[in-house]
């Protein structure tokens with residue numbers, strides 16, 4: 001049962017690349033501010049220097065200097081190309097009474113140099129200590145070159161940032177590749193870290209071999225594929241595999257996500273592609289990995305609202321670059337996508353991404369292997385049975401399983417235990433499937449009763465329906481976003497096909513909750529919304545996609561869906577007549593009503609069991625498979641009738 005106030009399917013885990021890195025602002029906030037700061041600083045330094053010199057150093061004309069030199073009043077001096085500085089006998093200050101006369105005071109002086117070939121001779125004859133300094137090369141460099149250039153650079157950076165603040169990045173960076181260069185030794189990921197996709201690894205092993213010893217391939221004249229496209233649903237380890245290839249071959253790994261190419265300005269993406277390949281050529285052998293290729297590889301000519309030209313140009317540039325390099329240079333292009341259907345056909349042509357590697361959801365064996373990979377470093381108790389968990393996680397991706405293992409370790413840590421036990425794994429499984437428990441959510445007694453009847457309704461219908469997935473757990477502990485209680489049904493094994501009976505069984509089970517509510521309370525509630533949604537979707541798919549309705553027939557009917565407009569030939573209109581549409585609606589209605597009637601019949605027949613199991617559930621809050629089955633009388637396990 002779900003709380004309609006908070007929609008969202010807790011099963012769907014969306015993974016997206018992190019937000020675009022924002023350059024730190026603030027320091028360069030406004031160039032005018034910066035300019036002002038620099039100017040004020042310069043002014044202050046200048047003023048300070050001036051005032052210090054004014055008060056302590058007397059500037060005298062050159063003639064006065066010569067005069068004093070002749071009078072031997074110059075004690076010592078330093079000669080620089082521009083000026084002469086030094087100590088001279090101080091001009092006697094106006095004496096006041098009572099002040100003792102000092103024999104000799106010196107004062108600092110400076111004078112601007114005049115071209116004077118006799119200077120040295122005069123200094124000699126006056127017996128003055130004199131020396132000359134050559135301005136150090138470094139300070140000369142700093143003052144006459146680096147400082148001014150630095151100041152102008154800062155001003156420029158400030159200005160350009162300010163001007164492009166709206167655009168989100170600096171003009172300086174426009175077109176610069178943001179490829180992240182991973183250290184020479186590759187990525188540190190090996191094939192051992194990837195489990196459950198033997199075929200994919202087998203295919204990619206060839207790429208690794210080639211990168212390791214390209215000469216062997218060259219000698220045989222063998223051509224290695226230029227581009228390898230990893231295809232598979234999200235979270236199946238495509239990115240991981242690409243990194244593993246680089247790690248196994250110990251080569252540099254240039255990784256970029258498709259969305260990083262597509263920018264606001266037309267042409268930026270294209271120049272990024274150019275830049276990326278140029279960089280990669282300098283680092284061969286290496287791997288260029290383009291993640292989420294569909295972001296740029298979308299079919300051309302398909303109008304999407306914005307960034308269309310940009311995307312097209314980027315794609316064209318990618319095609320050009322792909323044609324322009326020879327894989328024997330040691331560059332292999334890897335890409336990943338979960339939407340191969342929308343990729344431009346030119347990308348798939350021979351000589352481009354012509355090698356396709358399928359990375360599918362793992363089967364039970366694969367899931368166990370993945371669980372084992374992620375159990376590394378997590379000490380398991382002797383009762384932990386990964387095989388069991390693998391069987392219960394049909395349909396989960398590698399990312400889901402990695403998440404599950406981590407959750408289990410977290411739960412064990414929360415118990416302050418040293419080992420991860422089977423109970424932790426099962427708890428983590430539920431958490432991943434249905435969201436975390438929300439024990440703090442307090443339901444009123446009456447609502448709790450309703451939730452309990454609703455869930456037991458699902459469970460009893462499942463128990464009495466052939467083809468339904470067995471009940472693993474019934475619970476009235478609220479979980480995740482909006483689930484007030486839930487009935488966990490898991491298939492005994494991985495399923496790739498569903499028969500008509502199985503689909504109808506699913507719909508019937510979904511109706512069980514509402515049917516129980518109606519029987520017990522004489523009135524339905526909003527709690528069945530999600531069940532109705534599941535049922536309706538399944539029924540519609542049966543009718544429209546699987547040809548499982550006699551009155552509609554075998555036609556595969558693509559309903560109008562806004563997201564499907566990218567498919568050529570389908571432009572927003574359903575490809576069938578209004579008459580068929582009506583037939584579909586009626587048929588969906590009929591299936592749902594039949595399922596609801598069946599569910600109600602089962603529960604009415606087993607009303608006593610419904611009461612008993614619900615009482616037990618209210619007491620215990622959760623019933624696992626064994627506890628639930630123990631409560632059922634033989635009659636409740638008898639199938640009423642196979643759904644039709």
Ligand code: ADP
Pocket residue numbers: 193194195196197232233234235236237238239240241336370373397398399400402
């Ligand atoms: P994709 O790129 O296909 O969406 P990722 O490669 O990003 O998926 O996978 C995300 C995470 O899930 C990985 O970092 C890894 O921890 C885990 N994972 C996914 N598939 C596997 C697998 N086959 N073996 C081991 N770990 C996996």
Ligand code: ZN
Pocket residue numbers: 001002454458513514527528531
């Ligand atoms: Zn329900």
Ligand code: MG
Pocket residue numbers: 238239291292336
């Ligand atoms: Mg990925």
